[in-house]
Amino acid sequence: MNSPSSSTNRACHPWVAQVAVVTEVRQEIESVATYRLRLRDAEIARQYRFQPGQFNMLYVPGCGESAISHSGPSENDGHDLWHTVRFVGRVTDSIAKLNVGDHLGVRGPFGTAWPLEACKQRDVVVMSGGLGLAPLRPMLYALMAKRSEFGRVVLLHGARTPETILYPEELSQWQAQGIEVELTVDRADGEWAGNVGVVPLLLDRLPDLRPAQTEVVTCGPEIMMHFSAISALKRGIPETSIWLSMERNMQCAAGLCGHCQWGPLFVCKDGPVFRYDRIRTLLKVRDL
């Protein structure tokens, strides 16, 4: 895979969480908030580096750990880590109770990254569904930071309803920085004048696509990524230019606990970002 976790600068002992302080809590949509964290140990914070697509294990003592992707700029070190969290279970519900100044534990970064190098001088289609935009935001920031090094950049994002579109106020800023943004929703309301339907449809009818010069990166529900890949293939984009970020149960994040196994792969260390041709057959097997 493109960027194994071993190559990243690791300031942390893999099993031991570093204490982090919540510096800001930003409510996004319902049951979703972004936490800005500062690693308490200044030296470890200074050394901390991650790549877009990687994740941390966030730990609330007494509740447990949850794998949460980075959703902030990868220029940041451990003084300002961003994590967008959906409150959906025991650990994330306890994260929801944290306020500015509270502590939590951070282990990471872990996993493979989005293929920024492979995207250089090429067009990039970013396809996200729901909260899947969060792990892709560091990628978008990285594309914008060196905008001239990449070709056309398109974000195709889908949400269930207009009010569950993530980061709405940033979308226009991204457009201003040279990213085409197409939105779609599953269910519209009276105000919505945009697309209705699933994300792959946006790729089906994306004009002026240059398949041989395009990389597709996608994150969202597995079924959405599956059909996004199929849509990309139908448009003539090669399998080797399609990248997915998989979700599985991750506990150790180091390939030792076995939970995230997916066929021969450990999603925590071989992924979460995979190139499509390497996982195509796995995606087709139910309950694997």
Add this chain to the structure above:
Amino acid sequence: MTATPEQLTIAAKSLWLDKKEFQSFLNVLREGGYQIIGPRIEQGAIVYGPVDRVEDFPLGWTDEQAPGLYRLKKRDDDALFGYAVGPHSWKRFLFPPQLDMMRSKKVGAGWDMEPVPVETVKYAFLGVRACELSAIEVQDRVFLNSTFPDEYYQQRRRDSLIIAVNCTMAAATCFCTSMDSGPRCRTGYDLALTELIDGYVVEVGSVQGATLIERLALPTVAAVQEERAEVARRQAVEQIQRVLDREHVQSTLKQRLNHVHWDDVAARCLSCANCTMVCPTCFCSSVEDVTMLVDQEVVRQRRWDSCFNFDFSHVSGGPVRDQTRSRYRQWLTHKLTTWVDQFGTSGCVGCGRCITWCPVGIDLTKESVILCSEAGLDKPQDSPL
């Protein structure tokens, strides 16, 4: 632990340890600073635990095994190692069922977090079978050949002494000959014994082993005893009836993910996780928080887990493998095929524990034959891994 050429010179000459001297041998190990772990009888089974005296051993006992069956039986001699394998394996000492990894202490409104230091201990594992030497090598690949080597395993493994014992009998569930993992101990030991009625032929596999055994000033083994040991070891080979076509299963099983027979196994499998608990190579674990009732302290504790547990594959939408069928399929395909992709070796060493300790006697050697057959395929081209 693997012997270097220099060490193999030491190993060239086998030694003779008289039965009467066995206690002295135990004493030498103890004096070498080792905590001896060996076979003993507990709750009607031969398990591994601390042993100090000859009387701690399962003197004159053997085990009768079959799918879903394990019984201790009296032998007509007083052999110490006259059994096959029990429900324990050495992984419980190298990769313990419960281990504290990290401690968080409440300090004011916040937390301090620190690793739990690794306590050093020197074990002498006494009575390690050939299949178990293989199992340890398999777990070495998992825990040591990793981006994040397991410190605890590393320390235990480095400081432990391995005294193997060649099998002179086999259980009906054994199939190490199919997995190329026994019954003869070839490498990976410090000392290897072959038990005869009046004593032990001792092979030396490492400098540590040589240094220890030197203190007993044992005589070189006589040719006749060497021959008797060879006859005894051959007996184990001849008793092994069970077969698994390793290479065929390895390449075929991953093409059979939609075989109808998975449903047949699932109808019998209780998803109880016994097979994974007794397996000497299964390495899955969970880390859970244990809240102390005093001192506002929380410990992160690693515990053995199993792919048969319902919550094992839980993601926000629910468990990925929500059926017994998919959980059994995960276990078997991992053990026999994808393990090779991950670690360059099969996850099965042919010890037969999963067959014996399955409450309903599911036998992977039988199931894999049916699962690899063409009959029962949904479509000719099944989903390959």
